[in-house]
Amino acid sequence: MAKIVVIASGKGGVGKTTTSAAVATGLAMRGHKTVVIDFDIGLRNLDLIMGCERRVVYDFVNVINGESNLNQALIKDKRIEELFILPASQTRDKEALTQEGVEIVLTELKQRFDFIVCDSPAGIEHGAIMAMYFADEAIIVTNPEVSSVRDSDRIIGMLASKTYRAEHNMTPIKEHLLITRYAPKRVNSGEMLSAEDVQEILAIPLLGVIPESTSVLQASNAGIPVTLDKESDAGQAYLDVVARFLGENRPHRFMTSFKKNFLTRLFGN
Amino acid sequence: MSFFDYFRSSHQRKTADVAKERLQIIVAHERSKRNNPQPDYLPLLQKELLEVVRKYVVVEDEHIKVHIEKDGDYEVLEVNIALPETENRR
Ligand SMILES: Nc1ncnc2c1ncn2[C@@H]1O[C@H](COP(=O)(O)OP(=O)(O)OP(=O)(O)O)[C@@H](O)[C@H]1O
Numbered sequence A: 001m002a003k004i005v006v007i008a009s010g011k012g013g014v015g016k017t018t019t020s021a022a023v024a025t026g027l028a029m030r031g032h033k034t035v036v037i038d039f040d041i042g043l044r045n046l047d048l049i050m051g052c053e054r055r056v057v058y059d060f061v062n063v064i065n066g067e068s069n070l071n072q073a074l075i076k077d078k079r080i081e082e083l084f085i086l087p088a089s090q091t092r093d094k095e096a097l098t099q100e101g102v103e104i105v106l107t108e109l110k111q112r113f114d115f116i117v118c119d120s121p122a123g124i125e126h127g128a129i130m131a132m133y134f135a136d137e138a139i140i141v142t143n144p145e146v147s148s149v150r151d152s153d154r155i156i157g158m159l160a161s162k163t164y165r166a167e168h169n170m171t172p173i174k175e176h177l178l179i180t181r182y183a184p185k186r187v188n189s190g191e192m193l194s195a196e197d198v199q200e201i202l203a204i205p206l207l208g209v210i211p212e213s214t215s216v217l218q219a220s221n222a223g224i225p226v227t228l229d230k231e232s233d234a235g236q237a238y239l240d241v242v243a244r245f246l247g248e249n250r251p252h253r254f255m256t257s258f259k260k261n262f263l264t265r266l267f268g269n
Numbered sequence B: 001m002s003f004f005d006y007f008r009s010s011h012q013r014k015t016a017d018v019a020k021e022r023l024q025i026i027v028a029h030e031r032s033k034r035n036n037p038q039p040d041y042l043p044l045l046q047k048e049l050l051e052v053v054r055k056y057v058v059v060e061d062e063h064i065k066v067h068i069e070k071d072g073d074y075e076v077l078e079v080n081i082a083l084p085e086t087e088n089r090r
């Protein structure tokens, strides 16, 4: 049975698109037929992060409006088998995403894919609600910082009230917490909320922690999802996240700084 | 790091701890508002009730609490007014 996974956060710029690209790529690398959809109407960016911006002809809204069919709009990734991208449109009309339209497209995609990853726009408006509405699972992307944590909590509240599963009294959307842009050094010095603190406040299961990493900017410069940079800390952290998402047990990494590791090795805990 | 810095840092609260505490309070507050949504007229009702009560007793703004509780099929309008010590009565 196909799974719809929304990548949401409330606050902007916390790493939703980076995560959508990385997780979708990771799932496809593991052999699952995966499509990643850009719900950020008017601010198309997933195509750039995935490196397929020059191959966009038709988009999500064209399909909804019947101006093209799905096959014409889906872009097949050139690096990974089983990976497809459905780009957002550049239209200014945010209401172009109707609930009925989204439902028709998702239903068709469910016949063909194992995972449908939905990259949500920032905010708590129509676009964000459309991205989460039909989801089975949600990855809440949070930075260890007060406004991001608070907005994540609002999104968690919306998942429990404004979605198809909520409105039809079905099993609630399965939630996963993903903490990104994590800087263990700053956590150790008491300037940054720890992953444990964020998890305790939001009270949903921790899927993983992605370190603040220069490899993310470099990957986006090149249009390569960071999961394909297997040498990088962020790439490895996302591969772990995908493995955990698929039900595997992987210890959390990249949560302590070298200094602390070194000291604990010397003196014990 | 001088001895003095060390002394100070062990006494000053880390900003991450402050952040955690503030978040716990605001998140709990916002969750309870979400789980028990209050009707739009409540702030105005509270204001007018306060005006009536003030004709007779001195009460501070923060000493009146008005909210609606769901109790099965019923909704209960709960008004809580803390009266001051007797010498402040009019
Ligand atoms: N782990 C990380 N380390 C360093 N930089 C990161 C990391 N994750 C994301 N970034 C950077 O943060 C910025 C925002 O990332 P991204 O576009 O993925 O966020 P977003 O949540 O999709 O934003 P928006 O809300 O605007 O859609 C980008 O410049 C990205 O390179």
Ligand SMILES: [Mg+2]
Pocket: A016, A017, A018, A040, A045, A120, A121
């Ligand atoms: Mg984005």
